[in-house]
Amino acid sequence: MIRYLHKIISVLLVLCCSFTLSQAQLTVIDNVTATQLVNKLVGQGVVTMNPTLVCRSTGSGTFSGTSNLGIDSGIILTTGSAKTNTATFTVGVDAIATQGMSYTGGNTPGDGDLTSIINGSATNNACVLEFDFIPSGDTVRFQYVFGSEEYPEYACSSFNDVFAFLISGPGIVSNIPAIPTKRNIALVPGTNVPIAINTVNPGAGINGNIATCNAIAPGSPFTAYYVDNLIPTANPNIVFDGMTTVLTAIQDVIPCQTYHLKLAIADAVDGALNSGVFLKAGSLMSTPVQTENITGGGGGSNKLHTVRGCNPAVIRYKRLGCDTLQPFTFHLQVSGTAVNGTDYAFIAPTLVVPGGSSTVDLHIQGLLPPLGSNKYVIIGVLHPDSVAAGASIIPILKRDTVYILDSLYVNILTPEQAVCPNTTISITAETDPSLSFSWMPVQYNTGSLTITPTLLTTRDFTITVTQPGAPATCPPRRKTYHALVEQYPIISAPSDTIVCGQDSAVIPVSVYPDSVNYLYNWSPGTGLRATNIGTNFLFRPPGTYPYTITVTTPQAHCVSTHNININVRPPFDLSYVRPQSGTVVPYGTEVDMSAQGAVLYSWFPPGQFYNPDMPVARTLPVLEPATYSVLGIDEYGCKDTATIFLDVKYPLDPIMPNAFTPNGDGKNDVFGLTNAKFQKLLRFEIYNRWGQQVFSTIDPLKGWDGTFEGKGCDQAVYNYIIVVELPNKTIKTYNGTVTLFR
Known part of the structure; x- marks a missing residue:
């Protein structure tokens, strides 16, 4: 009673002082009928019947205008007044948030179903709108926002104002133990927790007992769906101190069957602080279309797809309207990264369901070529009523994405590795389970994706996949496993060898096959140039020394060893x-x-x-x-x-004659060097008494025949100079005279 009186006083003070400030931008019309409310709420694909309204005459209405609800228009059901009335000092949902909404005209009855939802707590001031409806699709949905004056002070207390959207009819399974024929679809998203003051609120910092809210369900209270309407940036056109985000109620139904929907809200414990639920205009809809996707398969993907040139993906469209005797046309919107008519067979903008049938199949056939990165096509179904009405904005009822893959899927999971001869390995491949596969060599084609060959030499193993029933344009896909076998090294090196100790001795090593970059290790390493080379060099004192060389292949680590005994001999001298x-x-x-x-x-x-x-x-x-x-x-x-x-x-200097007679008698006709067997002639020149050069040569076999320029020289004394080089590079010069006799 104290909480109630305190709120009445505060409301009256606010009303007296602030009505002149309440220039609401939200337009509310109250005193409307159940039929008017239902007609405002209903949208495409739903037929309604038998509406009833149990509520104060001012407790429900329609609304439109600017606010921070996230809903521009719709209907409102409240536990107080829908519209502010200055004559009666009544605050409605269209007042500013700093005012208080608390109905002062006395409580009205609650609702038994709502009382059951909050575990028997008393309810009052219920506002309930009920009606029957027939959906044309397989789901029904609508959008809403719940708000309350109980926020935030009385969250997590006994004042747990509550509302519910209760659906009943064919196939409906109850989620309320006390009400076995009805299901509440006003739930916290992803849970079975009903929307109420104690399930959606700001959480820590409220005046109530937070433990009360925490105990309702894991993760409660669900603060992510709460909107604080008292912060300075909040829109003042909604009276409630707090509210939820825009939520969606949704339920699977059977097309063309009759269902009952009860929209109800009530105060809990007392009626001092009111609550309300806003439902978006035209949002009660049932999509009159359904698709069933049949993948083309072969691409190794869970996504709907087709492989270029192979089996098509199929989208089976089902009209969910209740009249199937007349033909029905689906209007399609085609988009995506794939090009219509280039990456896949052309898709027309319309698809017709024949009269008397409910379904039609659309084949999406990937085309070859071009190849490239995988692409996709998005096929949307336009709302048929909006298309028929020529609306400027036509909503998409359903979108399906089909991926155009370049090739059938096959992959070899086993990493490639090098092994030694006579090693048995396991090679495992992976492919789309819808594909057929075979191995090469054929002896491994045993029907298993895993083969276990024993390897002697390097060889390839190839798996090929094909798509059963695919057109001839569907290319097979192959993957090859390259099994590398590194042969054991064959070491060619002396087993016993003698080396001389006066210098480093070569220890020759050859390894075959010689095309491999082997790893070497000598043991011990004493006296060797290095321990990690093939042909090595040894320098040690005289003695006999055992060594072991280990040769390893670089990848498979196939190992061979060779022992060498080396006898180092003392130095030898001539x-x-x-x-x-x-x-x-x-x-x-x-x-x-x-x-x-x-x-x-x-x-x-x-x-x-x-x-x-x-x-x-x-x-x-x-x-x-x-x-x-x-x-x-x-x-x-x-x-x-x-x-x-x-x-x-060397012998003495050459003997030079002092005269010669060039008369052609064959005796002493030429003047030149004598006994010059080892000298190299560098210069041989003869001059007359006037200093004129009459002869010159460097040919040791050639002498002067007493002529100059083809004419015989006069009888006279001539000077000569001879320069020779000895084998030891010594240069010697000889000067003298010779007499020419005629």
Whole structure:
């Protein structure tokens, strides 16, 4: 009683002080009939009958105008007054939120169904609109907003104002234990929890006991659907301090059957603070069309699809109207990333259901080519009544999306890997279950998507899928598994070898097949150049050393090993190398060279010896200073080299005559060099007594015949200059005179 009186006083004070400020932008018409309310609410695909209204005469009405409801027009059912009346100091839903809506004319009866929904709490001031209806489709739906003055102070308390949309009829299953023939469809989305003050509210911070709301259901109270109408940015054209977002009531029904709908709201416990429910005009609808999707299959997708060139996807359209004797035309809107007539067979804008039939099939056939990224087509069904009326905006009743896939689906799930010979592997493929498949090689075509071959060499395994019953334009799809077999390495290397210790010795290793980038490991690594190379180099003191080389293939890690025993011999030196290096020998002398201590000898340069593979080797005549060497190999293959440098003693200077007689008698006819066997002639010139050059040559075999420019020279004394180079690069010059006699 205290809560009720306090609210009456506050309402009167507000009314007295603020009616002049309440210039409502929401237009409410009260005192309307049940038929008027139902006609305002009903939309496409629904036929209504037998409307009744149990409510205060001012408790219901129609509304339109600007507000923050999210609904522009419709009907209102309240536990108070629908419209503000300044003459009677009555506040309606069209007052501003800072005013208070609390009916002062005394309580009216509640509603038994609503009392059952809130577990027996008393209800009063009920406003109930009921009617029968026949839906043309398989669902019925409408939109609404619930608001209340109980918000936010009395949320989660016993003042749990409630409303319900109760449907009954064929196939309806109750969700209210106390009312087995009716189902409440005014529910928190995704739950079976009825909309009420205690189920949808701001939650923490309210004056009531939040534990009361938390106990109703997991996740309650459901604050996501609550709108605070007292915040400064709220629209002042709705009186309720709080309300819900726009919600949708929806129920599956049987087309052309008769159902009963009861729309009811009531105060709980007392009538001090009123509540109301707004229902959107024309939103009570039943879609008169239904589609059944039949996928073309083969694409490995749960989405409705067709593969280019293969079986089409089918959309089966069913008209849900109650009269099927006349033909019916579906008007289609085609969109999406796929191009009509290019990516799929052309789809006309209309689809006709013949008279006497309820269904018609639309085939969506993917076309080849072009190929590219997968595309899709969206096919919408326009509202038939809006099309017939020529409306400027035509709603889409139903949209279906069909994906145009490029190829049949097959995939090999097993990752490719390298293995060693005689390894059994398991290869598993995946494909659309509607497809047929086969393996190559044919011996693995056993009807299983998993095969288990034993591999000896590298080979390919291919699975091919086809679509049964598809047209000839449907291409098969193949996937290949490349089974790489890495052969065990074949190591070619000595098992026992002798090396010489005076230098690093090569340990040759060859591995076959030689096209593989093997991994190497030597053990132990002592004395080796590296442990991760093939052919290696060893340097260790004399002794015998065991080594193991391990060769591994890079991917399958197929391993081979080879053991090597290496005998490192002491250094080997040639002895008694003769003659001593630096010995000077006469020009043209043949020299005997010798060495001892080896079993094999090689003298270099071999072309300068008569017998270059003997311990004692004789040189060809020595004509110039030169260095000779001998390579000796002992019984273990160890080598040593010695060098011998021989210098050359040349003969005396060449003897030049002091006269010659170029008379053609064959004796002393030409003046030139004598005994010049080893010199290189650089310059040979002759001058007369006036300094004129009468002869010049660098050919050691050519002399002066006593002529100049083809004429014989006078008998006289002539000067000559000769420049030669010795084999040791020494330059010598000879000057003198010669007498020409005639």
